[in-house]
Amino acid sequence: MSNWPKIQQLAKEVNSGKTSAASLVAKSLALIEQKKEFQAIISTTSDRARRRAEEIDNKVKKGQNAGRLAGVPFIAKDNFLAFGAETTAASNMLKGFDAPYQATAINKLEAEGAICVAKANLDAFAHGSSTENSDFFTTLNPYDKSRVPGGSSGGSAASIALDVAPFSLGTDTGGSIRAPASFCGVVGYKPTYGLVSRSGVVAMASSTDCIGALANCVEDVALVMEVMSGQDDLDSTTVEVKDNKFSDFKKPNKQIKIGLVKEYLADGINQKVKDRVLSISEKISNNGDIVKEISLPSLPLALAVYYILCPAEVASNLSRYDGQRYGFSDANSKSLEESYYNSRSKGFGNEAKRRIMIGTYVLSSGYYDAYYKKAQIVRTKMINEFTEAFKKVDYLIGPATPTTAFKIGEFTADPLSMYLNDIVLVAANLVGIPSIAIPAGKVDKLPIGVQLMARQKEDHNLINYAKYLEELINA
Numbered sequence: 001m002s003n004w005p006k007i008q009q010l011a012k013e014v015n016s017g018k019t020s021a022a023s024l025v026a027k028s029l030a031l032i033e034q035k036k037e038f039q040a041i042i043s044t045t046s047d048r049a050r051r052r053a054e055e056i057d058n059k060v061k062k063g064q065n066a067g068r069l070a071g072v073p074f075i076a077k078d079n080f081l082a083f084g085a086e087t088t089a090a091s092n093m094l095k096g097f098d099a100p101y102q103a104t105a106i107n108k109l110e111a112e113g114a115i116c117v118a119k120a121n122l123d124a125f126a127h128g129s130s131t132e133n134s135d136f137f138t139t140l141n142p143y144d145k146s147r148v149p150g151g152s153s154g155g156s157a158a159s160i161a162l163d164v165a166p167f168s169l170g171t172d173t174g175g176s177i178r179a180p181a182s183f184c185g186v187v188g189y190k191p192t193y194g195l196v197s198r199s200g201v202v203a204m205a206s207s208t209d210c211i212g213a214l215a216n217c218v219e220d221v222a223l224v225m226e227v228m229s230g231q232d233d234l235d236s237t238t239v240e241v242k243d244n245k246f247s248d249f250k251k252p253n254k255q256i257k258i259g260l261v262k263e264y265l266a267d268g269i270n271q272k273v274k275d276r277v278l279s280i281s282e283k284i285s286n287n288g289d290i291v292k293e294i295s296l297p298s299l300p301l302a303l304a305v306y307y308i309l310c311p312a313e314v315a316s317n318l319s320r321y322d323g324q325r326y327g328f329s330d331a332n333s334k335s336l337e338e339s340y341y342n343s344r345s346k347g348f349g350n351e352a353k354r355r356i357m358i359g360t361y362v363l364s365s366g367y368y369d370a371y372y373k374k375a376q377i378v379r380t381k382m383i384n385e386f387t388e389a390f391k392k393v394d395y396l397i398g399p400a401t402p403t404t405a406f407k408i409g410e411f412t413a414d415p416l417s418m419y420l421n422d423i424v425l426v427a428a429n430l431v432g433i434p435s436i437a438i439p440a441g442k443v444d445k446l447p448i449g450v451q452l453m454a455r456q457k458e459d460h461n462l463i464n465y466a467k468y469l470e471e472l473i474n475a
C-alpha cells in the first residue's frame, strides 16, 4: 500500500479541507528524512514548501479553489531551476547556484497548487544511466542497496519507489526517465518532443531533451503531464497538442494493433526480460488486440547515432559554463584564458569532459561529414522507418531496459558498456515520439519495465492504452 492516495483524490481532500497542504508537506519531508540512506535527494526546499502550503490552506479556508494539484508534494530532478534550494544538476560546476527564475514546468504545476519539496539526485548534467556520474553521491536502488536505481533521473525514480512523494519530475534525452522507472518499478513518461517546455531546465542535448513525470500509476502521470504540457513563448520548440486532456480516460473502442519490435528482442537483452515482454504480449492478444512482430532495420544503429549527436549537442550546450558568468569559477587564475581553462577543468566531471571531447571531435571540420552528418542521415532513415511502422500498427512494444538494475560499480570502468544500457531507449528520443515505461513485474526479485511507444503527438492515446495495459499486467 502506498503512503499516498491518487493525486486527484489528494487534491480533492485538500480542496475540501479534509486534509491540509501543510500536513502533506510535513509528511513528505518526514518520509524523505526517514529514507535518507538511499541518497535519492540532494536538497529539500522545506521553508518555501511550508510557506506555499500555508498559502494554499488559506485559500481553501477562504472558500477558493486551490487547483487540480492542490497541496500535492512533488520532487524535481535537480536540473530543473526551482526556488527554495540550489539548482546543481548534480555537478560541481553548478554547486551553490541559486536559480533566478523557475522552470515553466514547475510554474505550471505550482499554478495548480502542487508543491515542490525537494530536488533529486541525477548523473551530473543528466549524462548517464545509473546516477554514478553524480558529482556528489550515488543513489541506491530501493529494492537492493547494492544496485543502481538507473539514470539519469535515478533520484526521481527512487523517490517514487521509496514512496516519499506522490510524483516526481525527470528529463529524458536518451532514456533517462524510462530506464530508472524500469529499475525502480514505477511508471515513467517521456512525451512527444516539444510537448513540455524546457525553459528553466539545464540543457543537455537540445534536439532530444524532453521533460516528463514519474509516479506509481499511469493515472497520476497523465494528470501531471496534462498540467505541464502546452506551448510556451520561452521554448520555441514547444508544440500544442489538440488532444491534450490526458487525464480523460476512454477505453479504446477498436481492436488495437501492437508491433513487437524484433530488434528489441535480439542478443544483448536478458532472456528473462524478453520472456516478460513476450508473456505480456500474449496477454494483450488473449484479450482481443493484435500483436505482431515488426522490424525496424536501422534500430541497431540507434545507439551509435545517439552517442555521436548527443555529445555534439552536449559540447555546444556546456560551452556556456566558462567560469565567467555563473557557475564555478577558479579564483586563482591570472588571465581570462587561464580562468576558462581552470574553471572548466575543475568544474566538470569525467563524463562531461568525455562528451565535450567526443562532441568537439565529431563536429570538427575533418570529421564532420564522417560522423555528425552521417549520424543525421541515419537519424532521418530511422524517422522514416518509424513512420512506416506506425502505418501498420498503433503502438510499439519492447522492454524498457535490457536487464534489471545492475550492481553499483559494474560498468563505471567501461563507459561503452554503460552506454549499451540505453540500447532500447534512445530511438524514441531520436525520432521524437512519446514513450512510456510501465512496471511489468519482477525478474529475479528485481523490477523490470515494459516500454510502449506511439506516433508523435499521440500522447493521449498512448496514455490511454498504457492505463489499459497497466490494468492487464496487474490483473
Ligand code: GLN
Binding pocket: 126, 127, 128, 129, 151, 152, 171, 172, 173, 174, 175, 176, 177, 204, 310, 422
Ligand atoms: N543514458 C543516456 C546518456 O547518458 C541518457 C541520458 C538522458 O536521457 N538524460 O546520454
